[in-house]
Amino acid sequence: MFAFNYHRPDRIEEALMRARDSGDAKFLAGGQTLIPTLKQRLAAPGDLIDLGSIPGLAGIEVTPQAVTIGAMTRHADVAASPEIRRAVPALAELAGLIGDPAVRNRGTLGGSVANNDPSADYPAACLALGATIRTDRRALPAEAFFCGLFETALEEDEIVTAVSFPVPAAAAYRKFANPASRYAMAGAFVARAGEGVRVAITGAGQDGVFRWIDAEEALTAVFAPTALDGLALSADDMIADMHGDGAYRAHLAAVMTRRAVAALAAG
Amino acid sequence: MTSLSITVNGRPVAAEIDPRTLLVQFLRDELRLTGSHVGCDTSQCGACTVHLDGRAVKSCTVLAVQAEGAQVLTVEGLAAGKALHPMQDAFREHHGLQCGFCTSGMIMAGIEIVNRHGFALDEHTVREALEGNLCRCTGYHNIVLAIIGGAEAMARLPGATPAAAG
Numbered sequence: 001m002f003a004f005n006y007h008r009p010d011r012i013e014e015a016l017m018r019a020r021d022s023g024d025a026k027f028l029a030g031g032q033t034l035i036p037t038l039k040q041r042l043a044a045p046g047d048l049i050d051l052g053s054i055p056g057l058a059g060i061e062v063t064p065q066a067v068t069i070g071a072m073t074r075h076a077d078v079a080a081s082p083e084i085r086r087a088v089p090a091l092a093e094l095a096g097l098i099g100d101p102a103v104r105n106r107g108t109l110g111g112s113v114a115n116n117d118p119s120a121d122y123p124a125a126c127l128a129l130g131a132t133i134r135t136d137r138r139a140l141p142a143e144a145f146f147c148g149l150f151e152t153a154l155e156e157d158e159i160v161t162a163v164s165f166p167v168p169a170a171a172a173y174r175k176f177a178n179p180a181s182r183y184a185m186a187g188a189f190v191a192r193a194g195e196g197v198r199v200a201i202t203g204a205g206q207d208g209v210f211r212w213i214d215a216e217e218a219l220t221a222v223f224a225p226t227a228l229d230g231l232a233l234s235a236d237d238m239i240a241d242m243h244g245d246g247a248y249r250a251h252l253a254a255v256m257t258r259r260a261v262a263a264l265a266a267g
Numbered sequence: 268m269t270s271l272s273i274t275v276n277g278r279p280v281a282a283e284i285d286p287r288t289l290l291v292q293f294l295r296d297e298l299r300l301t302g303s304h305v306g307c308d309t310s311q312c313g314a315c316t317v318h319l320d321g322r323a324v325k326s327c328t329v330l331a332v333q334a335e336g337a338q339v340l341t342v343e344g345l346a347a348g349k350a351l352h353p354m355q356d357a358f359r360e361h362h363g364l365q366c367g368f369c370t371s372g373m374i375m376a377g378i379e380i381v382n383r384h385g386f387a388l389d390e391h392t393v394r395e396a397l398e399g400n401l402c403r404c405t406g407y408h409n410i411v412l413a414i415i416g417g418a419e420a421m422a423r424l425p426g427a428t429p430a431a432a433g
Contacts, residue, residue, distance in 0.1 A: 105319075
């Protein structure tokens with residue numbers, strides 16, 4: 001790890017001020033991605049601003065319309081929340097599939113969306129449910145927030161404060177996890193709301209999480225796994241690495257989508 | 268340097284540390300609590316598992332300064348004098364180890380499994396909940412038996428409730 005100055009502000013205003021003064025700062029949430037990145041010397045911020053002591057950034061609020069989760073809420077708390085399990089069980093289930101139990105005890109929703117790893121789980125839920133990402137200064141729809149591989153619409157000194165997920169009529173998430181890292185090799189989040197169906201794919205796309213529009217249209221017409229017959233994602237647009245090539249991931253993303261749809265169609 | 272005040276195994280500790288210090292480095296190198304091991308150093312193997320405010324974490328992926336004000340419990344803090352914690356005793360009883368390198372992390376993970384899932388554990392639950400703890404000897408069979416047995420023994424502790432077990 002390269003040296004950094006460590007700050008632990010107890011107010012968000014102070015965190016923002018530190019970041020502006022530094023010009024070379026990183027915010028630390030749960031640290032389950034950032035600390036390994038620092039250890040590998042893949043990041044060398046001059047200042048590390050720990051958000052762990054700022055009150056009000058963690059918590060869960062459920063209304064009939066939306067589930068709002070504070071940015072510093074740990075994955076384990078989302079997975080175990082009885083309110084979320086009732087309102088959007090797929091979201092609690094997704095949180096319970098991230099990493100392993102000890103990672104889920106530290107990792108946070110805000111850290112996950114701010115990092116926008118192309119194989120992370122939460123971005124798929126955000127996109128499929130049409131979530132709103134709230135920051136210290138604005139509210140952004142998920143589609144405007146995620147801008148490609150590890151890229152978001154966040155300014156350098158902007159902090160995610162909460163994510164608000166509209167409650168769907170039904171939703172399911174299926175992922176094929178890398179056996180070692182537990183990151184998604186491909187994951188599909190399928191949500192039904194009103195007349196429409198939304199399908200978000202993570203783990204597969206070269207530009208990170210994306211909506212599979214062809215599948216959405218087919219499933220809106222007929223909501224059954226067979227509606228996806230004949231549809232295929234382009235292997236050229238998929239991640240190809242030591243774990244699997246583009247054709248494998250394109251196929252796997254479709255299989256995960258079918259499984260999610262089958263789970264929902266079975267009621 | 269950053270000042271740090273934490274409680275480790277019930278004992279208050281204050282130190283001035285480089286903020287880069289990982290929690291596991293602080294425990295091992297500064298406090299000489301070498302029961303928590305650094306196996307992979309990439310948050311996969313779980314040999315460094317300790318409890319931070321009652322929850323299992325990988326201490327190779329937590330900065331010591333992030334634990335400011337917190338309660339840290341390591342494997343050294345489990346026994347009451349010479350009496351082993353029931354989970355430690357269960358690992359001895361079931362021979363839940365081969366080389367022993369992963370054992371302290373397994374024991375700390377095992378206690379959290381009881382805290383989360385209760386005293387009556389089935390094999391499937393334990394195996395799923397151990398996904399972040401690797402045994403390179405592949406001695407999982409007896410590790411799983413030990414955790415199930417340890418959970419039953421923890422239920423017999425006076426005043427036992429899962430939340431108070433760790």
